[in-house]
Each structure stands twice: as structure tokens, then as C-alpha cells.
Amino acid sequence: xxxxxxxxxxxxxxxxxxxxxxxxxxxxxxxxxxxxxxxxxxxxxxxxxxxxxxxxxxxxxxxxxxxxxxxxxxxxxxxxxxxxxxxxxxxxxxxxxxxxxxxxxxxxxxxxxxxxxxxxxxxxxxxxxxxxxxxxxxxxxxxxxxxxxxxxxxxxxxxxxxxxxxxxxxxxxxxxxxxxxxxxxxxxxxxxxxxxxxxxxxxxxxxxxxxxxxxxxxxxxxxxxxxxxxxxxxxxxxxxxxxxxxxxxxxxxxxxxxxxxxxxxxxxxxxxxxxxxxxxxxxxxxxxxxxxxxxxxxxxxxxxxxxxxxxxxxxxxxxxxxxxxxxxxxxxxxxxxxxxxxxxxxxxxxxxxxxxxxxxxxxxxxxxxxxxxxxxxxxxxxxxxxxxxxxxxxxxx
Numbered sequence: 001x002x003x004x005x006x007x008x009x010x011x012x013x014x015x016x017x018x019x020x021x022x023x024x025x026x027x028x029x030x031x032x033x034x035x036x037x038x039x040x041x042x043x044x045x046x047x048x049x050x051x052x053x054x055x056x057x058x059x060x061x062x063x064x065x066x067x068x069x070x071x072x073x074x075x076x077x078x079x080x081x082x083x084x085x086x087x088x089x090x091x092x093x094x095x096x097x098x099x100x101x102x103x104x105x106x107x108x109x110x111x112x113x114x115x116x117x118x119x120x121x122x123x124x125x126x127x128x129x130x131x132x133x134x135x136x137x138x139x140x141x142x143x144x145x146x147x148x149x150x151x152x153x154x155x156x157x158x159x160x161x162x163x164x165x166x167x168x169x170x171x172x173x174x175x176x177x178x179x180x181x182x183x184x185x186x187x188x189x190x191x192x193x194x195x196x197x198x199x200x201x202x203x204x205x206x207x208x209x210x211x212x213x214x215x216x217x218x219x220x221x222x223x224x225x226x227x228x229x230x231x232x233x234x235x236x237x238x239x240x241x242x243x244x245x246x247x248x249x250x251x252x253x254x255x256x257x258x259x260x261x262x263x264x265x266x267x268x269x270x271x272x273x274x275x276x277x278x279x280x281x282x283x284x285x286x287x288x289x290x291x292x293x294x295x296x297x298x299x300x301x302x303x304x305x306x307x308x309x310x311x312x313x314x315x316x317x318x319x320x321x322x323x324x325x326x327x328x329x330x331x332x333x334x335x336x337x338x339x340x341x342x343x344x345x346x347x348x349x350x351x352x353x354x355x356x357x358x359x360x361x362x363x364x365x366x367x368x369x370x371x372x373x374x375x376x377x378x379x380x381x382x383x384x385x386x387x388x389x390x391x392x393x394x395x396x397x
Contacts, residue, residue, distance in 0.1 A: 003058060003077050003078055003079045004077075006045055007044060007046045007047070007061075008047050008049055009031055009032070009037050009040075009046050009047075009048055009049070010031070010048075010050070011030055011031060011048070011050055011051055013051050015030035015050075016050050018030070019056055019057075021382060022381065022382030023382045023383060024059075024071045024111050024380065025116075026048065026069035027066055027067060027068060028065065028066055028068040030068075031069065032051070037063060038063050039063075042061075042065075042168065042169065043060055043061075043062060043136075044061050044135075044138075045058065045059070045060055045061075045135070046059065046061040048071065056071075056074070057071045057072070057073055057074040057075065058075070058076060058078055059071040059072045059135070060072070060117070060133060060134070060135020060136070060138070060139075061135070062133065062134045062168055064168075065168055070111070070116035070117060070133060071116070072084075072116065073114075082146060085115070085139065085142050085143055085146045088113065088114050089108065089147065089150050092108050093107060095378075096122075096376055099375050103124050103125075104122065104123060104187050104188050104208070105121075105122055106208050106209070106374075106376040106377050107121065107127070107376075109378055109386070110380075111383050111386055112377075112379055112380040112386050113378065116133065117131060117133030117135055117136035118130070118136045119132070120147065121205070123198065123205070123206065124186070124188075125154035125155070126153060126154060126155045126156075126157070126179075127147060127153045127155070127156045127157070128159050129143070129147070129156060129157065130158075130160060130204065131143075131158075131165075131170075132162070134169070134170060144177060154179050155179030155181045156178040156179065157177070157181055157204075157205075158173070159174055159204050159205070160172060160173050160174065160175075161173060161174050162203070163307065174199060174200075176199065184205075184263075185205075186267075187206050189235075189239075192238060192239060193268060194260075194264045195263055195264050195267070196260075197233075197256075201233070202257070206233065206235075207301075208374060208376060208377070209374055209389050210235060210339070210374070210391075211376075212374045212375075213337070213371060213391050214236050216369060216393065217236060217243075217297065218239040218242065218243030220243075220297055220393075221239075221243045221244060221248075222243060222244035222245070223245070223246050224240075224245050224246060224295070224297045225246055225247055225294075225296050225297075226245045226249070226295060226299070227248075227251070227295040227298045227329065228251065228299045228301075229251050229281040229284070229300045230251070230281055230301050231250035231276070232257045232261070233261050233264060234250060234261030234262075234264045234265060234274070234276075236299045236337075237250035238264055238265055240297065240299070241270035241274050242268055242270055245273060245297070246273065247274075248270075249277060249295075250275070250276050250277065251277045251279055251281055251284050252276070252277075252278065253279065253280055254278075255278050258276045258277075258278055261274075281300070281322070282322070285322075285325035285326060285329060289325065289329050293329060294330070294331045295329055295331065296334045296335070297337075298326045298329060298330045298334065298335070298336050299337040300326045300336075300337065300339065301337070301339040301391075302318075302340075303341070304340075305318040305340070305342055306344045306345050307342070307344075309344055312344055315345065316345065316349065319340060319345070319357070320353040320354070320357040322338070322357065323356070323357025323358050324358065325357075325361075326338065327361040327363045328361045328363075330396050331396075332396065332397055333395070333397075334395075334396055335396070336358070336396055337393050338354050338391065338392050338394075339389065339391040339392075340389070340390045340391075341388055342388070343385045343387075343388035346384070347390050350390045350392075351390075351392060354392055358394065358396070363396050363397065364397045365395050365397050366394065366395050367392055369391075370390075370391070370392055370393075371391050371393075372389050372390060372391070373388075373389040
């Protein structure tokens with residue numbers, strides 16, 4: 001459909017305040033929801049207009065969601081079609097090629113790359129694609145065609161099994177859209193190789209967002225005894241061992257994840273200094289503390305404790321408890337890495353709960369690094385939700 005032929009939706013009076021500040025979303029209570037608007041199918045491309053008729057851009061619309069409109073472009077005359085998507089993908093690709101020499105990165109990071117609701121992770125010649133909204137789901141055939149033209153991948157996996165899709169009333173599924181992915185694929189970070197499983201692994205199969213944090217922590221691990229909690233496929237653990245750690249104990253509740261980590265340790269020649277333990281991180285920390293075990297470096301990179309705002313109070317307690325237990329097994333003069341990928345927890349609140357936990361453990365120290373995700377996960381300057389990852393590195397007394 002051309003821009004002129006798109007259905008029109010209109011804001012309520014004053015409903016453009018958020019957009020005028022640069023925010024790319026419009027909430028349902030900011031839109032004039034007449035019968036015609038309510039009847040539009042979820043994921044419809046629409047043109048957005050102010051109450052006086054002034055055009056405000058083109059995007060996708062879902063009348064059944066709190067986030068009802070997601071803007072693709074401010075230009076109301078633009079047609080969001082295959083050519084538009086291809087141009088946006090090529091722009092995202094040009095940035096990643098400038099950032100990284102090897103083809104292992106997040107290629108598309110949603111709104112920050114002008115493609116709301118879309119995530120694409122690139123593992124060499126294999127792509128993992130997530131569509132989080134009804135709008136991007138409707139555009140998926142054109143997205144896949146544009147990816148194929150731009151990159152000619154050997155395989156494409158649709159990892160649309162996340163709970164976030166339920167917010168848009170979308171089914172969840174995992175499907176190989178192109179090629180075959182029978183085995184985990186190698187992912188390279190510097191001189192290290194890891195194994196990602198884009199079909200059965202967590203999220204898209206690998207956590208590219210922690211790349212820079214893994215490299216930073218590896219520099220602190222020479223000759224150290226290291227504890228890595230929630231190790232998944234061994235990203236922090238193997239980086240620590242490759243950085244010269246004397247020994248690394250890595251804990252995760254998932255045996256398939258630990259299987260990938262063990263294979264990656266062998267692949268990098270550090271298996272002799274890595275021990276992988278299946279277990280609950282909180283329980284393992286309590287056991288280690290009671291046994292008098294201490295580590296020069298403790299790393300805790302948990303899954304999101306706060307997946308929605310209703311989980312906020314309980315999740316904050318979880319981050320506080322994790323900081324307390326992790327600090328208790330860190331040696332004086334040691335280092336503690338804490339992370340949160342919960343976008344509902346802002347940076348200040350995460351730092352506050354971490355500090356409370358460390359103080360409750362009877363420890364003091366100083367923050368030597370506060371960081372977010374690697375640069376292939378850019379942040380939309382007017383969308384705080386896109387700055388989801390937070391991490392702290394503390395030097396403890």
C-alpha cells in the first residue's frame with residue numbers, strides 16, 4: 001500500500017506530547033479509538049495524524065495493545081515496503097560492519113535501528129530473527145526477503161517463542177525459515193570461539209550484548225579463582241579462563257547450556273581450568289559460603305528478575321539478595337560483577353539494590369565500572385526501554 005492509501009488514525013487532543021519529545025510509541029489512551037479504528041486488524045500499517053489532521057508519520061497499529069502504534073518514519077509520505085525495509089537493513093548492516101570485523105553481532109535492535117519490534121542476530125552465515133509485534137509479524141515475508149538479498153544467509157531461524165509476543169496476542173513458535181541448523185553454530189569474539197544454539201538455546205542462542213563486559217572482566221581474572229553464576233554457554237567463564245584465571249567454577253541450572261559451555265571450553269583449550277556445575281545459583285552461593293569458599297572474582301549475570309511491572313518488588317529483592325550472597329563469597333580485594341537485563345529496572349534502582357545487598361553482607365567497596373550493552377545494541381535516545389542492560393563492577397574491601 002502506498003502512504004496515501006493507508007488507513008488513518010488520529011490522536012486525542014494533546015496526545016502528541018510524547019511524539020514531540022521524540023518517543024517512537026503511542027499508547028492506546030492517546031489515540032481516538034472510534035469504531036473504525038478499533039476494527040483495524042492487528043499489525044496494520046497506518047498513517048498517524050494529530051487531532052487537527054497534521055500528519056505525524058507512518059507505523060504499525062494494534063488496537064488490542066497498550067502500545068498501540070509504533071512509528072517507522074516521521075515522513076507521512078513514505079511507503080513502508082520491501083524497498084524501505086531493505087534500506088533500513090542496509091543502514092544497520094553498515095553500522096555493524098564499521099563496528100566489527102567479523103560477522104557476529106546483533107544486526108537489528110528494534111526501534112534504535114528504525115525497525116520497531118524486530119531483532120536480528122547474526123552468527124556468521126546463520127541468522128536468528130525475532131518479531132515481537134503484530135506489525136513486524138505481518139511484515140515478516142518482506143523482512144526475510146530483504147535479509148536474503150542483503151546477506152544471502154545459509155540458514156535463518158525464527159525464534160518467536162518469547163513471552164513478549166503474548167502482549168500482542170501472537171502465537172509463539174520456533175521455525176527454521178531457510179536452510180538447516182542441525183548443530184550449534186560457532187560464534188567468535190576476538191580470539192575465542194563459543195557455541196550458540198539458535199534453535200533450542202535461550203533467546204536467540206547467544207548473548208551478544210555482554211561481549212564488552214566479558215572482555216573487561218577477563219582482564220581482571222589473571223591468576224584468580226573465579227566464580228561465574230548463570231554461566232549459560234560459558235561466555236564469561238571461558239573468557240576468564242582464556243584471560244589467565246587459575247580456575248573457574250561456572251554454575252547454571254540448564255544442563256543443555258552447560259553442555260555447550262563444556263564443548264566451548266574444549267574448543268578454546270581451557271577445559272582443564274573450568275568446572276561446570278548444574279544447580280540453582282542462590283543455593284550454590286549459600287553452600288559455598290557455608291563451606292568457606294572464597295573467590296577473587298565473582299560474576300553474576302542472571303536472567304531478568306523483573307519481566308513486568310507487577311514483578312518489580314519481588315525482582316528488586318532478588319537483585320538485592322544476589323548481591324548479598326555474591327559479595328559474601330568474594331575475597332577482600334576481589335571483584336564483583338553484577339548485571340540486570342530487566343528493562344523495568346532502571347540504572348539507579350539497580351545500583352541502589354546492589355549496594356544494599358553488598359552492605360547487608362557486611363562489605364564495602366567502590367564501583368570501578370558501570371556499563372550497558374555492546375554497541376551492536378544501540379539505545380534509542382528517546383526510548384529508555386531500549387537501554388535494558390545494566391552492569392556494575394565493584395572492587396570490594
